[in-house]
Amino acid sequence: MATTTLGEFDLIARYFTRAPRRAVLGVGDDCALLAPLPAGQQLAVSCDMLVEGRHFLSTVAPQRLGHKALAVNLSDLAACGAEPVAFTLALAMPRVDEDFLEGFSRGLFALADAHSVDLVGGDTTAGPLNICITVLGAVPGGQALLRSGARPGDELWVSHPPDGGLGDARLALEVFRGSVALTGDSLEAVRLRMECPTPRVALGVALRGVATSAIDLSDGLVGDLGHVLARSAVGATVNADALPRSAVLAAMPRAMQHECTLAGGDDYELLFSAPPGAESQVIAAAKRAELAVARIGRIDAAPGLRIVDGLGAPLLQRFVAFDHFRTAS
Amino acid sequence: MATTTLGEFDLIARYFTRAPRRAVLGVGDDCALLAPLPAGQQLAVSCDMLVEGRHFLSTVAPQRLGHKALAVNLSDLAACGAEPVAFTLALAMPRVDEDFLEGFSRGLFALADAHSVDLVGGDTTAGPLNICITVLGAVPGGQALLRSGARPGDELWVSHPPDGGLGDARLALEVFRGSVALTGDSLEAVRLRMECPTPRVALGVALRGVATSAIDLSDGLVGDLGHVLARSAVGATVNADALPRSAVLAAMPRAMQHECTLAGGDDYELLFSAPPGAESQVIAAAKRAELAVARIGRIDAAPGLRIVDGLGAPLLQRFVAFDHFRTAS
Numbered sequence: 235m236a237t238t239t240l241g242e243f244d245l246i247a248r249y250f251t252r253a254p255r256r257a258v259l260g261v262g263d264d265c266a267l268l269a270p271l272p273a274g275q276q277l278a279v280s281c282d283m284l285v286e287g288r289h290f291l292s293t294v295a296p297q298r299l300g301h302k303a304l305a306v307n308l309s310d311l312a313a314c315g316a317e318p319v320a321f322t323l324a325l326a327m328p329r330v331d332e333d334f335l336e337g338f339s340r341g342l343f344a345l346a347d348a349h350s351v352d353l354v355g356g357d358t359t360a361g362p363l364n365i366c367i368t369v370l371g372a373v374p375g376g377q378a379l380l381r382s383g384a385r386p387g388d389e390l391w392v393s394h395p396p397d398g399g400l401g402d403a404r405l406a407l408e409v410f411r412g413s414v415a416l417t418g419d420s421l422e423a424v425r426l427r428m429e430c431p432t433p434r435v436a437l438g439v440a441l442r443g444v445a446t447s448a449i450d451l452s453d454g455l456v457g458d459l460g461h462v463l464a465r466s467a468v469g470a471t472v473n474a475d476a477l478p479r480s481a482v483l484a485a486m487p488r489a490m491q492h493e494c495t496l497a498g499g500d501d502y503e504l505l506f507s508a509p510p511g512a513e514s515q516v517i518a519a520a521k522r523a524e525l526a527v528a529r530i531g532r533i534d535a536a537p538g539l540r541i542v543d544g545l546g547a548p549l550l551q552r553f554v555a556f557d558h559f560r561t562a563s
Numbered sequence: 564m565a566t567t568t569l570g571e572f573d574l575i576a577r578y579f580t581r582a583p584r585r586a587v588l589g590v591g592d593d594c595a596l597l598a599p600l601p602a603g604q605q606l607a608v609s610c611d612m613l614v615e616g617r618h619f620l621s622t623v624a625p626q627r628l629g630h631k632a633l634a635v636n637l638s639d640l641a642a643c644g645a646e647p648v649a650f651t652l653a654l655a656m657p658r659v660d661e662d663f664l665e666g667f668s669r670g671l672f673a674l675a676d677a678h679s680v681d682l683v684g685g686d687t688t689a690g691p692l693n694i695c696i697t698v699l700g701a702v703p704g705g706q707a708l709l710r711s712g713a714r715p716g717d718e719l720w721v722s723h724p725p726d727g728g729l730g731d732a733r734l735a736l737e738v739f740r741g742s743v744a745l746t747g748d749s750l751e752a753v754r755l756r757m758e759c760p761t762p763r764v765a766l767g768v769a770l771r772g773v774a775t776s777a778i779d780l781s782d783g784l785v786g787d788l789g790h791v792l793a794r795s796a797v798g799a800t801v802n803a804d805a806l807p808r809s810a811v812l813a814a815m816p817r818a819m820q821h822e823c824t825l826a827g828g829d830d831y832e833l834l835f836s837a838p839p840g841a842e843s844q845v846i847a848a849a850k851r852a853e854l855a856v857a858r859i860g861r862i863d864a865a866p867g868l869r870i871v872d873g874l875g876a877p878l879l880q881r882f883v884a885f886d887h888f889r890t891a892s
Binding site for chain 1: 615
C-alpha cells in the first residue's frame with residue numbers, strides 16, 4: 235500500500251481535477267459554475283453517502299468502489315428520468331493511500347465519462363472512510379418520474395439484465411457473510427452485481443411519459459415499493475415467483491430466492507408502474523435501454539402490500555427493508 | 564442523551580423534512596426538483612465535508628454544529644458572489660441521538676431560513692459522525708468572483724465584524740488545546756467565532772463588479788491567499804499589522820496575534836482584491852452588508868507572498884496553511 239504525505243490540494247490536483255466537458259468552471263475555485271439548463275428543464279438533485287461496512291465491504295477493489303459510489307447516485311437520477319449533468323465528491327480517508335486513490339478515481343471517471351457527467355467540486359479530508367456524492371441532472375419540466383404517481387390498476391414492472399435479475403447483490407453479500415457457498419464464475423457474477431451496479435439512466439429517460447411512478451431498488455423491493463405506495467396512497471400485489479432472477483440465484487433454495495429478490499437491496503434496477511395499456515411502450519423503452527423488463531404485479535386501491543406466489547396464494551414470510559440504523563451490515 | 568431506535572426514514576421525516584420555499588419538489592423522492600434559474604444566471608455549486616476532531620470538537624453544541632455545517636458551505640457561495648438557492652445534507656451518525664438531531668436541525672434550519680435556502684435532499688446513515696453538505700447558488704453569468712482575477716496593483720481587503728477581526732476561531736481552539744487561558748465573556752466571544760461563523764453572503768453579492776478576485780478564509784489567510792496568487796499568477800505583500808483583530812486577540816502576545824490572524828483558519832471572512840480606485844465602492848459594499856473591511860496589502864507582479872510589519876520590514880516567521888492530511892487537529 236502506497237501511503238504518502240501527499241497533501242490535500244496535491245491529491246485533488248493529481249486524482250480529481252480534469253477539464254470539465256460541460257461546466258463553465260470545474261474543480262479549483264470556491265464554487266464550480268454551470269451554465270443554465272436548456273429552456274424548460276428542471277434541475278434534479280440527489281445525494282448519497284457511503285460508509286465502509288454499511289454500504290461496501292473493506293474487501294472491495296478501489297476501482298469498483300469508485301464506480302459504485304457514482305453509480306448509486308446516477309441511479310437516483312435514473313429513477314426520476316433525469317439525465318446526469320454534474321456531480322460533487324467529498325471523500326474522507328484515514329490516510330492518503332495513492333493506490334486507493336488511483337483505483338478509486340479510475341473507476342469513478344470511467345463511469346462519469348460513460349455518462350458525460352463532470353466532477354465539478356468536492357472536498358477531501360482525513361477521517362474514517364466516507365464517500366459522499368451529490369449529483370445534478372436535467373429533466374424536462376413536469377416529466378420527472380415520481381414515487382407519487384402510481385394509480386390503482388397500474389401494472390408493476392422491474393428492469394433487469396437480459397441474463398440476470400434481482401437479488402444477486404444480496405446473494406454475494408451472503409457469500410461474504412459465510413451463509414452461502416459460491417465459487418468461480420458464479421461468485422464473480424453475483425459479486426459484480428454487488429460491487430459494480432449499472433445505473434439505468436437510459437431506461438429512466440425512455441420511461442418518461444410511459445411510467446406513472448418509479449423508484450430505484452436500493453434497500454430491497456419490499457421497502458422501496460413501500461415508499462411508492464405511501465407517497466401514491468395506494469396498495470399493491472406482487473407475485474414473488476415473477477421476480478426475475480439469475481441462473482445462479484435460481485439454483486438456490488426457494489426461501490433464499492425470495493429473501494434475496496424481495497428484500498435483498500443494492501439491486502439498482504428500476505421498479506416502476508405503468509397503465510395496463512402501456513405494455514408495448516414499456517417493452518420498447520426497455521429495448522432502447524438494452525434491458526429486459528418483467529411484469530411483477532399490480533397497484534391496488536386497497537392499502538398494503540400483498541406478496542403472493544405464482545398461483546396467487548399469499549406468502550406468509552415477512553420481509554424487512556434495509557434500514558441503515560436498524561439492520562446489521 | 565436520548566438514544567432511540569427511530570429508523571432512518573422516520574428521522575428524516577421528523578427532523579429534516581419541511582415544505583420547500585422555492586424548490587418544485589423537496590425531500591422524499593429519489594431526487595429533488597428545482598425550477599430553472601432566472602435567465603442569464605449560472606448555477607454555483609460547492610461541497611464541504613465536516614469530520615469530528617478535524618473540523619469541530621466533540622464539545623460543540625449540536626445547534627452550533629448544525630449552523631456551522633451550513634455556514635461553511637454558504638461561505639463558499641459568498642466567496643463567488645452567488646446567492647444561495649438549495650442544499651443537500653448527508654449525515655453519518657454512530658447512533659440515532661434525538662437530542663443531537665433536534666439541536667442540529669434547529670441550528671441548521673435557523674441559518675437556512677435566514678438565507679431562504681431549501682434543504683432539498685440528502686442521506687442519513689449509521690457510521691462515524693460525518694456531515695456533508697452540497698450547496699447550490701445562483702450568480703449572473705460572467706459576474707462570479709473567482710480566485711483567478713487578481714491583478715498587479717490591486718489592493719487586498721478582508722472583511723470583519725465591526726468589533727472583531729481574524730484569528731478569533733484559532734484563539735478559541737488554542738484555549739481548548741490548553742495553550743491559552745481565557746474565561747467568561749472573552750472565551751464565549753472567540754468560541755462563538757469558532758463555532759458559529761457567519762457566511763458573508765450579502766458582502767459577496769455586493770462585491771460583484773467591484774472585487775477582481777475573492778476567496779473565503781477557511782484554512783488560514785496565508786494558505787488561502789496562496790490559492791488566489793497561484794490561480795491569478797501574481798504575488799502579494801501583506802501588512803501583518805493591518806490585519807483586523809478583536810480586543811480579546813489584541814491583548815495576546817504579538818506572536819500569537821500573528822499566528823492566529825495569518826494562519827488561524829475557520830475565519831470565514833472574505834479576502835478579496837480590488838483596483839486602487841475602488842476604495843469607495845468597497846466601503847459602500849461592506850456598509851450594505853453591515854460589515855467592516857480592512858485594507859491589508861497589495862497584489863504584486865512578482866510571484867510569492869511577502870509578509871511585512873507596519874513599517875514594511877519583513878516578518879521572518881513562516882506560516883503554514885491548514886491541510887487536512889498534514890495538520891494535527
